[in-house]
Amino acid sequence: MNVKNCRRCGKIFNYIGGQPICPSCREEIEKKFEVVKNYIRENPKASIPQICEECEVDTSQLQQWIREERLVFSDDSPVGIPCEKCGTMIHAGKYCDKCKAELANGLSASIAKPEAPKIEPKRDPRGNPAMRFLK
Numbered sequence: 616m617n618v619k620n621c622r623r624c625g626k627i628f629n630y631i632g633g634q635p636i637c638p639s640c641r642e643e644i645e646k647k648f649e650v651v652k653n654y655i656r657e658n659p660k661a662s663i664p665q666i667c668e669e670c671e672v673d674t675s676q677l678q679q680w681i682r683e684e685r686l687v688f689s690d691d692s693p694v695g696i697p698c699e700k701c702g703t704m705i706h707a708g709k710y711c712d713k714c715k716a717e718l719a720n721g722l723s724a725s726i727a728k729p730e731a732p733k734i735e736p737k738r739d740p741r742g743n744p745a746m747r748f749l750k
């Protein structure tokens with residue numbers, strides 16, 4: 616049997632995998648997630664400190680949901696977390712679109728087939744044109 620201390624409350628529980636968090640804390644976190652999700656839906660322009668304060672949630676927890684892409688923010692939302700590769704502010708996930716594309720290219724290059732499909736440079740119509748002038 617695998618037992619661990621809950622990272623959140625310190626209680627010992629039967630660890631079954633994933634994050635070391637006991638079932639009751641997990642449930643609480645899920646409830647909190649619903650609260651945050653509803654709050655963001657009603658306040659699409661809320662910032663991270665605002666959400667944390669209003670919903671009484673840890674910044675790290677909030678960021679984790681953003682990394683897991685469980686929370687979705689609109690493009691004009693002030694919420695942002697840095698891309699893990701280059702530090703550009705993004706709304707969800709781990710990497711910005713540019714790094715994601717680079718990673719995808721790197722991946723396909725390592726398993727390159729003789730007949731690689733032609734990759735056309737993809738233009739994101741939602742992309743911020745101002746970004747292209749930042750060198």
Ligand SMILES: [Zn+2]
Pocket residue numbers: 621622623624625626636637638639640641
């Ligand atoms: Zn716990």
Ligand SMILES: [Zn+2]
Pocket residue numbers: 698699700701702703710711712713714715
């Ligand atoms: Zn990046």
